[in-house]
Structures are given as structure tokens and as C-alpha cells.
Amino acid sequence: IKEEAMGEIKTLNNMEELEELRIKFLGKKGKLTKVLRGMGKLSNDERPVIGQMANEVRRDIEKEINNTRKRLKREIQKKKLEKERIDISIPGKNFILGHRHPLVKTIEELENIFMNMGFSVVYGPEVETVENNFDELNSPENHPSRDLTDTFYITEDILLRTHTSPVQIRVMKENKPPLRIVSAGRTFRFDDVDDTHSPMFHQLEGLVVDENVTMANLKETIDIFIKELFGEDMRTRFRPHYFPFTEPSAEVDVSCLNCKGKGCEECNGTGWSMELLGCGMVNPKVLKNCGIDPEKYSGFAFGLGIDRIAMVKYEIDNIRLLFENDMRFLEQF
Numbered sequence: 001i002k003e004e005a006m007g008e009i010k011t012l013n014n015m016e017e018l019e020e021l022r023i024k025f026l027g028k029k030g031k032l033t034k035v036l037r038g039m040g041k042l043s044n045d046e047r048p049v050i051g052q053m054a055n056e057v058r059r060d061i062e063k064e065i066n067n068t069r070k071r072l073k074r075e076i077q078k079k080k081l082e083k084e085r086i087d088i089s090i091p092g093k094n095f096i097l098g099h100r101h102p103l104v105k106t107i108e109e110l111e112n113i114f115m116n117m118g119f120s121v122v123y124g125p126e127v128e129t130v131e132n133n134f135d136e137l138n139s140p141e142n143h144p145s146r147d148l149t150d151t152f153y154i155t156e157d158i159l160l161r162t163h164t165s166p167v168q169i170r171v172m173k174e175n176k177p178p179l180r181i182v183s184a185g186r187t188f189r190f191d192d193v194d195d196t197h198s199p200m201f202h203q204l205e206g207l208v209v210d211e212n213v214t215m216a217n218l219k220e221t222i223d224i225f226i227k228e229l230f231g232e233d234m235r236t237r238f239r240p241h242y243f244p245f246t247e248p249s250a251e252v253d254v255s256c257l258n259c260k261g262k263g264c265e266e267c268n269g270t271g272w273s274m275e276l277l278g279c280g281m282v283n284p285k286v287l288k289n290c291g292i293d294p295e296k297y298s299g300f301a302f303g304l305g306i307d308r309i310a311m312v313k314y315e316i317d318n319i320r321l322l323f324e325n326d327m328r329f330l331e332q333f
């Protein structure tokens, strides 16, 4: 029995086999146990001799099992270490970093310029009340922009804001002058999509309300902003315009970004490019709507199209590219 056990034990490779062997020889029904059980049948002379032998065999087998267990443990440990070894010479895996969308970059740049000029950045909701989007902004009931064909209505009183100007109302209703804020975000109009139009676009609203705020302050602010954004040699031109919530109102053109005002094909030789923003002195009626005394305070406001600026800055000729999330486009920034 001993030789059989010793022979088998050498061929073992794992703990399970070792346990099987222990049961086979030393278990309740094991081979050696059977011998010990059969002792009663032996004669008085044979019993002590066989008993001693059987016990010795048992000790030897147990010892060998213990040794083997230790050996197997060491081998398993070694294999594990081998497997888990870190090869520090393998080149690292490159991981792909995401990056900022050109629109987000533009918004951050605009916000930074205005923050440096002492403006606070605030946010307003994209889903607005008709009251904030039109009524309080002095937009008359029959104004074409209120038309169903221009505005996404959700209910009779709720809509997707058509501009960021309702943020003006929120700020003036919730705060007392002096106020100096900008607010960027999404705006929505029922436009057909083409290279420069999208039913969803982005605006940045600015509002300043304080004592003695004048049109000169407005012009100066816009001038500085345009120079910060496009460079020192950029000039601005104010053209009279109409908005119900500002009086007087103006649209602002800037030097042609292509020729910097010298006159080229792109600006038809005029040296000026596009209406970049709308602005004006806050209509006293709007101040009153928001509980601000127009006798004591005055203010100016402006709103500009962010998508347009992003397209000029990053030389993107199709607004759709900004919203399609095509990786081939996005990875360029």
C-alpha cells in the first residue's frame, strides 16, 4: 500500500488530485483504513505487529501528502507570479482624448472676454414662457416673430426661446441694478436648413443696467469686444435698426474678416462684413416691466450669433457641420 501511494503521489499535478489520493488511501473507505478496520480478525500475536506497521505507513503517507501539498503550493504560486509579471518594456497604449467642440470653444472665448470686462456669466432655460420671450420684451401681439411659422410653441404659453433676450427679463426681475451679465445658449426658430441656417442655433446675450448708462458705453463695449475677438485692426459700424425691446436700436457690422476692411471679393469691395449683432438701449418700457425705475436707471443690451462667429473663426463654411457630430470633422479641432 505504501509503495502504491508513494508511486502515485509523485505524478500529481494539482491540489484536487492530491485530495483524491488522500481519500483513496486514508479516507473512511480508504485502503489503509480498511486494513486497520480488519484488525479485529487478527490473532493476538499478529495484531501489534500489523498495527504498528499500519500506523507507520499512515504516518509516512501523511508526511508525503503534506510535503506534496507544500510543493504544489509553491508551484502554483510560481506560475501565478510568472503570469502576472509586468513587462515594463512593452510600449504604452495610446488612449484617445476627447476634445472641445468648436462651438463650446467659441462660447468659452466669448465668455472670457466679457468676464475680463467685468461681466458675470449667467444661464437661462431653453424652454421659456411666451411672457419672458415676447410680452415683457415689448414684442407686440401681432409681431411676425410671434407667428406659429417662426416659433416652436409647446403650449399656448410655453415655447422654445427664439432668442436669448428672455434672460434679460429673468435677470432684471430677480436682481437690482447695477447689472452686468452675459448669457450664452441655444435658441430655436422654425428655419429651413441651409449652409448658414439651422432651426437650432446659439446666441450670446449681454445686458448692462446702471445709473447713467449711455449709447457711448454701448459702442465702447462692442468696440473693445470686437477687437479682443478678431484683433486690434478690426473696426465696427453701427447701423440703425429696430427691436421692440431696445430704443434706439442698431445692427453692428465689422470690418471684412477676409480683407480686414480693404475691400475684396467676399465683401463686394465694401470692406464690411455681415450683421454680427443686434443691440440698443434697453427700452424704458422693458425696465418698467421688470420693476426697474427708468427715471433712475438706463441700460444697454446686445445679442450676437455664436454659430456665425465660430464659423468665421474656424473657417467652417456650413453650419450643419457644427451639429452633425461627424468625427472626421470634430477631430480637426
Ligand code: PHE
Pocket: 162, 163, 164, 165, 243, 246, 249, 278, 279, 280, 301, 302, 303, 304
Ligand atoms: N434678440 C435679438 C435677436 O435675436 C438681438 C438683440 C438682443 C437685439 C439684445 C437688441 C438687444 O435678433
